[in-house]
Amino acid sequence: MKALFVALSLLLWTGAAVAQERVPLTIETAAGVRHIFQVEVADTDQERGQGLMYRQEMAPDHGMLFVFDRPSRITMWMKNTPLPLDMLFIGVDGxxxxxxxxxxxxxxxxxxxxxxxLYVLEVNGGTADRLKLGVGDRVSGAGVGG
Structure with a gap:
């Protein structure tokens, strides 16, 4: 019975994490091509600490935007994250x-x-290559670049 309770609690907890509200975020490439993503925003210590841990899948146009308190050399890791990701580090200017x-x-x-x-956008691994995203591309929306 205890194992069932733990399993159901974990299922509800991970389900709640997946159900976070998404907001649009646009990346405009140097060539002028715009790509729109639906992103979850992680702007608290708890949300940034949880990140995309335990996610088994993510839609191609979805991601998570990590918002930090001040610009710095940010470090991330992949602990408990089963998805390969592309991490796009974004400056104050977007x-x-x-x-x-x-x-x-x-x-x-x-x-x-x-x-x-100041920000890190995590998207599915291979997205940057597939969409030809690069350093210098402009990011806007979800509080970035504004």
């Missing part, structure tokens, strides 16, 4: 300053921005 592609699921290695950033 431009992408660094990209780490196809991160290794469950890795405890740190992934650091090469330059100061």
């Amino acid at each position: 431009r992408i300053v660094d990209i780490h592609q196809r991160t290794v699921p469950f890795s405890l290695d740190t992934i650091a921005s090469g330059r100061r950033a």
Whole structure:
């Protein structure tokens, strides 16, 4: 009975994490092509700490935007994250300053921005290549670049 309770609690907890509200975020490439994502915003310590942990899948146009208190060299990791991700580090001005592609699921290695950033956008691994996203591309929406 205790095992059933734990399993149901975990299911409800992970379901609640997945149900977070999404807001639109646009990336405009150097070529002028716009890509719109629906993102969950993680702007508290608790939300940033949870991130995309335990997510088994994510729609191609979805992601999570991590918002930090001040610009710095941000470090991330893939603890308890089964999805390979692309991490786009975004500066105060809303431009992408660094990209780490196809991160290794469950890795405890740190992934650091090469330059100061205020935001990190996590999307499915391979998205940056597929959409030809690059350093210098402009990000707007969800409080970025405004």
